[in-house]
Amino acid sequence: MTRAIMIQGAGSNVGKSMLVAGLARTLTRRGLSVAPFKPQNMSNNAAVTSDGGEIGRAQALQAMACGLEPLIDMNPVLLKPETDTGAQVIVQGKRFATLKARDYGKQKAALMPRVLESFYRLANGRDLIIIEGAGSPAEVNLRAGDIANMGFAMATNVPVVLVGDIDRGGVIAQLVGTHAVLSEEDRALIRGFVINKFRGDPTLFADGMDIIAARTGWSPFGIVPWFADAWRLPAEDVMDIASRTGGAIKIAVPRLNRIANFDDLDPLSAMPDVSVDIIPPGRPLPGDADLVIIPGSKSTIADLADFRVQGWDVDLQAHRRRGGQILGVCGGYQMLGRTIADPEGIEGPPSVVDGLGMLDIQTVMKPEKRLARTAAIYRPSGDTVAGYEIHIGDTDGPDCKHAWLEMNGHAVGAASPDGKVLGCYLHGLFSADGFRNTFLQRFDQPATDYAYQDGVDRTLDDLATHLETNLDVTALLDLATKISP
Template sequence: MKSPYATDMTKAIMIQGAGSNVGKSMLVAGIARACVARGLKVAPFKPQNMSNNAAVTVDGGEIGRAQALQARACGLDPVVDMNPVLLKPETDTGAQVIVQGQRFATMKARDYGRAKADLLPRVLDSFRRLGEGRDLVLVEGAGSPAEINLRAGDIANMGFAEAANLPVVLVGDIDRGGVIAQLVGTHAVLPEQDRNRIKAFLVNKFRGDPTLFTEGAAEIGTRTGWADLGTLPWFADAWRLPAEDVMDIATRPGGAFRIAVPRLNRIANFDDLDPLVNEPDVTVDIVEPGRALPGDADLVLIPGSKSTIADLADFRAQGWDVDLAAHIRRGGHVLGICGGYQMLGQKIVDQDGIEGPPGEVTGLGHLQITTRLEPRKTLALTKARHITSGEPVTGYEIHLGRSSGPDTARAWLTVDDQPEGAASPDGRVQGCYLHGLFSADGFRRAFLSGLGAQVAGTGFETRIETTLDALAQHIETHLDLDRFLSLAE
């Protein structure tokens, strides 16, 4: 039976924020799941994202991990058209530009600003393809449209909304304070044609009784003329969903088994940590620059990096190399994933100057491997097996370079019957290229139990699904979803 909300033409609506981190990504996921429950065929879309937390897609590319979660909320496999432009910061002023899933160029911010107009047709092509056969496309903006200094050539917010002729809903974050100023201030600074695209607003992350904000919401409506879609209370189970920002992990509850994770400057693909923080007996301690690696950690996990050589230098500058060596001398365990795996080796060779001047650098020396960086990026959805327990693992690879050396003879995973990873002779230091391996309940239970953790090791993927369902119900209860859908065009 066709949904009463469906039409013969695909509708779309764009959710923008009055600032960064107002909760747009989670809102899109929750609204998507709520619409799917109503019988709509929905797809998520973000024209431009900036994140080093990427997901490998079924069509062989990469997109922002937030869009992969939104795809899951829609009951879809992630594809590159869901996030046609992904910016992966490599330095404070430059980023790798991924277009429709593949590396396009590495650009300085000013050069990318000039290139955006040329990328818009490809972004619109992705948007059109994604809408085929759908009832609704939920479009997520980036940052804030109030950054009017970035309006020329914009493809992330109002520039895309104008090109695709989309209505906009503006979201404010009351948890930060000043939400009336956020929303009314955005109205004040926008040019008239952009202001008129905004049809409604909603207030997110209210702690307590949302009816206490009734007068505030009315004031926003009076000053802007926008419809009020509701005030969403704080969603307490948000921490159970994959984190978009690594610092979201630092606020999650934990237990007795302590995993220390140095916060690399260009940390990437840290979704490896999400299943760990969902274990009641585990605490994931994000170690900020300026802090020593804790001496009582049961495991030090060195995560992925977008700029391995630069992050290795920063690792040493923080004194973490000394802390790590002391941890190993005390009998501690270490796991390096992807960039962290490369850092643990003897050296990293960059003959093509991929991450800087051509040459080689000395690694931390805890694994007898050498990594050679290569221009071609490995992007793969991977099925593996843990050799010790026999447990299956499903994950993904997203890296430049290959590692080889004596310690790879002690591989602890197999991929297509080929060895993967390396381990020190005593087995206390391990590394591999496979992201996402802890999502497998059996492997997570076997690995952590082997280190002494009391691990439940069940239901991570199920918890994501139940949390998405709960988020959808939260949206249905507190957001005027009927009015929201009536605004889509």
């Protein structure tokens, strides 16, 4: 018998993803077969699944919390913003279309059968599915055709627990206001609430819990204090990327407008000997950086234009003259070349644009997306690197002869003749402990050996214990309802 429960938020970024990951680890430790599910996600930080598709990074972390490989059915609809009004739509791991927000709104109801197909297929043979909503059900203007929150809960008759974020203030209004605007039918599916991100003495909010319960009729399941180690878990939202200072090795990362797959930064941020400085628009690249990493982008040509608007191209040239090192990953790799050609107009009108000229390579955009989990060898040391590719475009040129990675016997990536400018398509490089520790030796600073994946796993265990201590997890589990197609 498979049961399910849904965690929704009274707003965006209230901590739903982290709570689902923690609950998944908690209940897996109790011996249950658990899997995460998110009907619709919006993120440019995707993970490549073992069955050859892409899903939101948060669902990959939640799968890890369950001891599972990530699967496309864990996040059947993924929206990857390309502009302020449009996004690439990924359905069951593959590109479905690129749609404006208004056009996607008209498509949502038609996608519900695919969402339900994935949900019931994932549920088959498991004890529990923990479902994560998206945004907030209080956005009742989006209720028609909804597949992400109450529309999905109604279609599957799954009970909902609503999460409020007390750190941003107004949590009573968040929860009571949500109750007020929902229809009677939707309201009945919400059975309880959780207060998240509490700082200080939780007993001081006892009256607040009583007020919310009295105004809504929902059961209180607990107050979750601020989890200080949340930053050690891979971030999904670009707004959750934080600079980590204090280490002698200084890495600067320009925050591109359409930054994508920035999980490359998490293992570096976790190291005590490394400072990772996320540079927002309007701020120059720092002159004392040892390494500048240009990350992936969902819209490489547009982000390259914005890179120049920020003046970062001038800063990068100065960094290079000072002997600083540069790494471009995926879209950042493409930007470092001589030219980027888009003859089919994949990212906008057909064009050829000048790159930053740091590598003697050229990129041609092509419509076929490469999605693959891959392994490579770091040529200078022989260290193994495991990661993934998720990109469009082919890159070639003289500096590819100086490739610093090897994959299946073939040289990949590119390097400048002096080896100080590197580029590749392989994401996840720095998750490999041996490679990361070896790579950092090039900066003539001591770097402590650090087991990154073990650190993530320990943090998930700590999060699970944190939730066990502060939530009525047994009552939440008892609330979960048997599901059937």
